[in-house]
Amino acid sequence: MAEKKTRRRGPALTTAILEAAWAQLQEKGYQALTIEGVAAAASTTKTVLYRRWPDKAHLVIAAFARFGGFTGYVVPDTGSLRTDFLALMGQMAAFLDKLQDETFRGLLADRLQHLELDNLLTQANDHDPDHGIQKIVQPLLDHAAARGEITHAQWPDRLVNLPGILLINEVITRQALPLEARYEIVDQILLPVFGATSSRD
Secondary structure, eight states: OOOOOOOOOHHHHHHHHHHHHHHHHHHHOTTTOOHHHHHHHTTSOHHHHHHHOSSHHHHHHHHHHHHSSOOOOOOOOSSSHHHHHHHHHHHHHHHHHHSOHHHHHHHHHHHHHHSOHHHHHHTTTOSSTTSOTHHHHHHHHHHHHHHTSSSOSOOOHHHHTHHHHHHHHHHHHHSSOOHHHHHHIIIIIIHHHTTOOOOOO
16 A cells, blocks of 8 residues: 655645755746645645745745745844845845846746735835845844934834835846945935944944
8 A cells, every 4th residue: 555645744845846946946947936836846736835925926936035045134233234235235235146037037027016015115125025125124223223323213114114115216226236335325314314334343
């Protein structure tokens, strides 16, 4: 009698799906990768995938985060708001540099097509839709206020989301986040908006 195959659940199933997505991304590229193909390769169903990721873009980002050498964003704490913002943007730039051009263009097109604008802006640079840009920026503001760099840490949501909005604009218009642009965004926009000094650290 054939041995009954154990049904995978939880982390084991997630890993199998992400492995299949990563393999197909390398083999076929972003445009040719399909939810159906990944589900078949992982021996599961489209429904299972859609319960975890709302579309192909989110699935590919999750696979890239797991296998592409990207471990996720960390909240910088460098000792100044300026260098904290620069470090955050450096993490974003490093992630973009690892994406192949075809994958990047496909992700960008799908994100803009399938995500509501408000979600796109508030979740600007996070591959996990349950955590927005505020989860990263707010601690930077808390630290700056504690150091006396800015007068207070509580700002309207529109301002806390501003770094993500600026990042999206740069990536959409230039498809890159060069060092010069990062310095301009931080020194000419973010620091003045939050009332911080722009002295070079």
